[in-house]
Amino acid sequence: MxxxxxxxxxxxxxxxxxxxxxxxxxxxxxxxxxxxxxxxGREGATEIVSGLFPPDLEADLLGRVAVAALETVQISIAAMVLSVVIGAPLALLMAANVEAPRWISSASRGIATMLRSVHELLWALLFVAAVGLGPAAGVYAIALHSAGVVAKLCSEQLEAVDRAPVETMKLTGGSRLTCTLLAILPQARANIASQLLYQWECAIRSSIVIGFVGAGGIGQALAIALRLFRYQELATLIVAVAALVVCVDRLSKVLRGGLGATTRWPAPVRPSYERSTP
Known part of the structure; x- marks a missing residue:
């Protein structure tokens, strides 16, 4: 066979x-x-690359770049706060071990899927048309997409906790709310915080991209420099974007380490015959 x-x-x-x-x-x-x-496309690429050097380092431009970078950080923070306000309740209702009523859980899952299935760029286009150009449109666009992602990631972290403390609390007469607050959330807290910090990193990158459609931040400055063929100014903005992303990545790593959510490899276990004394 x-x-x-x-x-x-x-x-x-x-x-x-x-x-x-x-x-x-x-x-x-x-x-x-x-x-x-x-x-x-080699001729166009050569023209762009040669035009990037040397970067424009005039004080006036550097001041405007710094303001745009700070606006990008503001967009990402405001968007993350709003996404947590929307996504965290959805995550709780979606998690199977929270045991919300089926119709509420299904509705929450559907809302989260709809929010994250629409790209930030499309949300940004809609909000630029609704509220006008500027960072507010960027905040709303990133917040809605991130809320769907936050709901999915956090619900998975809630479902991945150890079942033993949850079942023990149920046997002692704990309600669903009590089990969620005292047995599920404490176990998932560090990993949820790590997921939110990672999502903040993604929000920084997204805020740069959606700036190209007029949603504020350093991305909008990049789009203007590119349209006007200001390649030396574009080079300065690219360096600023790289520095901003690196700083946010490092800060996020430090914060995750402080929360105890970083992965640490356990020390190797020596075989018993090596540990035995002569």
Whole structure:
């Protein structure tokens, strides 16, 4: 029986591999990816790269870049606070071990899915049309998308906690609210905080991208410099973006470490015969 199944499995693996290769080839060919497309745009790329140097370091520009970077940080923080206000209740209602009524849990899951399925850029376009250009549109756009992501990630952290303390509290007569507050949330608290900090990093990057549609921050300054072919100014803005992202990444790592949510490899356990004394 084993010898009969082995050729079939081998044939199936080869069929899947050939099918996957064909799909990849179809995608690459259909999108025009390859050396030819890169060579075709070499003149424009050379002009842009040569125009980036040296970066513009005038005091007036550096002041405007600093203001735009601070506005980007403001957008990300305000958006994260708003996303937690929306997403955290959804996460609690979605988590299976919280045991919310089925219709409430399903409705919350549907709302979270809808929020995160719409990209920040589309939300930004809608809010720019609704409230006008500026950082407020960026805050609302990032907050709605991030709320859906926060709800999903945090609900998964809630569901991943140790069941033993939860079941013990239920046996002692604890209500669903009591179990959630005293047995589920304390276990998931550090990991939820880590997920929120990571989402803040994503909000920084998103606020840069949505600035291209007029939602404020350093992204809007990048879009203006690019449209006006101010490549030296663009270079300064790119350096500022890189510095901002690096600083936020480092700060987030430090905060996660302080919360005890970083991954630490356990010390290797020596075999018993090595620990034995002579």
């Amino acid at each position: 084993m010898t009969g199944h082995a050729p079939r499995r081998r044939t199936l693996r080869w069929t899947l591999a050939i099918g996957a290769a064909a799909v990849v080839g179809w995608a690459i060919t259909g999108t025009g990816v390859g050396p030819a497309s890169l060579l075709a």
